[in-house]
Amino acid sequence: MSVEIPERDGDGYLLSMDDWTPEIGRAMAEADGVDLDDEKWEQIMKAREYYDEEMVVPPIRVFAKYIGEDKKKIFKLWNTGPMKPITKYGGLPKPTGCV
Numbered sequence: 001m002s003v004e005i006p007e008r009d010g011d012g013y014l015l016s017m018d019d020w021t022p023e024i025g026r027a028m029a030e031a032d033g034v035d036l037d038d039e040k041w042e043q044i045m046k047a048r049e050y051y052d053e054e055m056v057v058p059p060i061r062v063f064a065k066y067i068g069e070d071k072k073k074i075f076k077l078w079n080t081g082p083m084k085p086i087t088k089y090g091g092l093p094k095p096t097g098c099v
Contacts, residue, residue: 047063
């Protein structure tokens, strides 16, 4: 059974945060060719937790401290600026500033 992905913007973010479910987040990543292992998924869920508490997407240095992980390790895991895929597949707003 495939999951129907709600409408996304030009960068692949959901147009409505309310459309997000874990299944949709995983389907979006799959459609984009991104493999979400358990470690990546845990970071996505931690970013959602942070957002629920603070109502803002954290910059990478704040997020790394929040999850108790080295910033360089997070970059290596994602092979890119990590906050963009973390927020995209977590159904969160696009990060602003230095991510």
